[in-house]
Amino acid sequence: RDVIPAAIEGIGGAIAHFGMPVDPGNLLLIGSASGVPVLGAPGCARSPVENGFDWVLMRLLAGLEVTRQDITGLGVGGLLMEIVTRPQPRLPVADGNRDVAAIILAAGRSTRMGGPNKLLAELNGKALVRIVAERVLASKASSVIVVTGHQADKVEAALHGLKVRVVHNPDFAEGLASSVKAGIAAVPASADGAVVCLGDMPLIDSELLDRLIAAFAPDRGSLIAVPVSDGRRGNPVLWSRRFFAELMTLDGDIGARHLIAKHSEAVAEVPVEGRGAFLDIDTPQALEQAQRG
Incomplete structure (x- = not known):
C-alpha cells in the first residue's frame, strides 16, 4: 500500500x-x-x-x-560501502561531547616571505605559531599536535612550555599534503575527528574552534565543519575520522578542498564574522599589516 x-x-x-x-x-x-x-x-x-x-x-x-x-x-x-552521512550500523554512536584533536601545520618553508620564517615572526612580542597554539589550547580540542619541518628546532623553541605534542615531518619540502598526513597519523585513536589549523593564521580564536566542534555531529550527518562568510569557505576545517584514510592519500602542495566538494552532503557550514578564518600571513606586506593591527 x-x-x-x-x-x-x-x-x-x-x-x-x-x-x-x-x-x-x-x-x-x-x-x-x-x-x-x-x-x-x-x-x-x-x-x-x-x-x-x-x-x-x-x-x-x-x-x-x-x-x-x-x-x-x-x-x-551483505552491506555495501557506507554512505558518509549515515553512522556505521555496526558501531555505536556515542552521546555527549565529541573527542576532537587539533593539528597545527607549522612545517612550511615560508617561500613567499622571501627568506624569514613567518611562523617565527612576532606579533605583540609572540611568535605567530605560539599565538595560534595558545588559542587552540584554549579551545575544547582534546589534544593539540604541532607538525614541524623547516627550522623545526626554532619552531619547537617558540612553543616551549606549551602542552602540545610536536611531530616532525621529514618530508615537509614535498608540500602541504605531507604535513597533513603526518598530523593525521599522530591523532590519538580515541579521537572522533581532527580540526586542521594553519600555523600562520593568528586571528583564529578558541571560540571559532569551539563552534566548529559544536557543529560536528556524526549522528546527524555533519562530518566536516567549515567556517563560511559570504559564501567563502575558510580555515580551519574539522574532519571526521571517517575521512582520515582519504586525507592520507593527499599529495603535493594541494590541500583537501576537493574532498570537501566530493563529500558536500556531509559538510556543516559555520557562519563566521571578521577575517580570522581567512587571514594567513604569507607575505611581508601581510605581516606588516598584521603588526600594525
Whole structure:
C-alpha cells in the first residue's frame, strides 16, 4: 500500500519484487507497466556512492531483465560501502561531547616571505605559531599536535612550555599534503575527528574552534565543519575520522578542498564574522599589516 506499488497497480501494472537484502537500498522495487520496466528508487538513489539501486539500474539500462531471483541473490554481499552521512550500523554512536584533536601545520618553508620564517615572526612580542597554539589550547580540542619541518628546532623553541605534542615531518619540502598526513597519523585513536589549523593564521580564536566542534555531529550527518562568510569557505576545517584514510592519500602542495566538494552532503557550514578564518600571513606586506593591527 505504499505510494509507488499502489500507483503501479493503479495503472494496471504488476510488482515483480519489493525489497532488497542489501543496505543501503533495501526498499527498492521492481515491476512493469504496459511492458515497460518500472524501478521504485529508494532514498539512497540520491547518493553519489555506489549502492544497490545502481546495481539494478545498470542492468536495466543495459536491456537485461532483472528478476526476483536476481534481487535476492544480491544479498550474498551483505552491506555495501557506507554512505558518509549515515553512522556505521555496526558501531555505536556515542552521546555527549565529541573527542576532537587539533593539528597545527607549522612545517612550511615560508617561500613567499622571501627568506624569514613567518611562523617565527612576532606579533605583540609572540611568535605567530605560539599565538595560534595558545588559542587552540584554549579551545575544547582534546589534544593539540604541532607538525614541524623547516627550522623545526626554532619552531619547537617558540612553543616551549606549551602542552602540545610536536611531530616532525621529514618530508615537509614535498608540500602541504605531507604535513597533513603526518598530523593525521599522530591523532590519538580515541579521537572522533581532527580540526586542521594553519600555523600562520593568528586571528583564529578558541571560540571559532569551539563552534566548529559544536557543529560536528556524526549522528546527524555533519562530518566536516567549515567556517563560511559570504559564501567563502575558510580555515580551519574539522574532519571526521571517517575521512582520515582519504586525507592520507593527499599529495603535493594541494590541500583537501576537493574532498570537501566530493563529500558536500556531509559538510556543516559555520557562519563566521571578521577575517580570522581567512587571514594567513604569507607575505611581508601581510605581516606588516598584521603588526600594525
